[in-house]
Amino acid sequence: MLTYNQMVVDKKPIRDDDGATDLLFRALADPIRRDILRRAHEGRLSVSALAREHPISVTAMQKHVAVLERAELVSKHRVGRESIVQTKTDALARARAALDRLEADWRERIERMDQILETDKGES
Amino acid sequence: MPVTAVKKDIDALTMTITAEFDADAERLWELWADPRQLERWWSPPSHSSTFVEHELAAGARTTYFMTGPDGEKHHGAWRIEEVDPPHRLRLADDEVDAEGKPEDGGPTAMTVTIAEAGDTATMSIQTHFADRESMEQTIEMGFEQGLAETINQVDPLLSAAKA
Numbered sequence: 001m002l003t004y005n006q007m008v009v010d011k012k013p014i015r016d017d018d019g020a021t022d023l024l025f026r027a028l029a030d031p032i033r034r035d036i037l038r039r040a041h042e043g044r045l046s047v048s049a050l051a052r053e054h055p056i057s058v059t060a061m062q063k064h065v066a067v068l069e070r071a072e073l074v075s076k077h078r079v080g081r082e083s084i085v086q087t088k089t090d091a092l093a094r095a096r097a098a099l100d101r102l103e104a105d106w107r108e109r110i111e112r113m114d115q116i117l118e119t120d121k122g123e124s
Numbered sequence: 125m126p127v128t129a130v131k132k133d134i135d136a137l138t139m140t141i142t143a144e145f146d147a148d149a150e151r152l153w154e155l156w157a158d159p160r161q162l163e164r165w166w167s168p169p170s171h172s173s174t175f176v177e178h179e180l181a182a183g184a185r186t187t188y189f190m191t192g193p194d195g196e197k198h199h200g201a202w203r204i205e206e207v208d209p210p211h212r213l214r215l216a217d218d219e220v221d222a223e224g225k226p227e228d229g230g231p232t233a234m235t236v237t238i239a240e241a242g243d244t245a246t247m248s249i250q251t252h253f254a255d256r257e258s259m260e261q262t263i264e265m266g267f268e269q270g271l272a273e274t275i276n277q278v279d280p281l282l283s284a285a286k287a
Contacts, residue, residue: 025137099132099137099139100132102251103130103139103141105168106141106249107127107141108168109166110126110127110141110143111126112164112165113126113143113152113165113247114126114143116161116164116165117145117146117147117155
């Protein structure tokens with residue numbers, strides 16, 4: 001039986017972070033964006049270098065990178081005239097946190113279900 | 125605590141929680157079928173739930189909203205996809221705006237399984253994020269460092285779950 005994670009149960013309002021979670025999973029849904037995450041792991045490639053790896057324009061690549069940035073999966077910094085993209089390594093940690101939050105929500109719900117069953121039994 | 129097992133699959137982005145209750149399957153089914161009972165457990169104590177439309181029939185649409193402490197409302201809708209009372213229920217939970225239009229971002233799907241075992245019954249809820257397929261691909265295709273870290277962190281949790 002798992003007992004960890006109970007500390008988040010009372011403090012986190014339900015769905016407080018769902019917007020961020022949606023952004024995260026949507027960002028990961030595209031194969032080009034997943035490829036960017038792999039290639040930008042070492043933080044050496046620019047937006048235009050990344051664009052050359054795919055049959056897409058620099059503008060289209062900028063849009064993909066922007067989606068990843070909004071989901072906080074990559075960061076961008078300027079080196080001279082180039083925009084260097086770097087994958088943030090805690091992306092999967094956040095996916096895991098989303099599952100943890102889901103668990104906490106459901107533990108609470110099950111606790112409430114159990115209370116309902118007990119209460120109704122007492123009344124009948 | 126009625127919870128007997130929790131299984132989190134980081135690859136498939138699913139979380140399955142199983143609980144054993146001192147009740148029969150029909151009684152557990154009512155927790156889902158009766159909107160007045162749903163309202164008593166769906167939202168945390170800080171919020172109240174109101175289920176506006178709710179009928180467990182394949183193809184039916186449930187609409188509900190949760191009201192927070194400051195009166196702010198979160199709207200939700202379910203698409204009921206599969207119903208086999210009192211044992212199995214599958215639905216998709218969509219975030220919707222105040223007009224009931226779907227908001228960006230995929231639904232969370234849920235599968236509820238209820239099984240009787242002697243004097244008690246177990247309820248399993250498997251819930252997963254919309255992009256399961258793409259998440260599996262992500263994992264398969266590498267992301268080596270992050271993945272290795274994640275597995276190292278998740279393993280002790282999984283062992284703890286088995287213990």
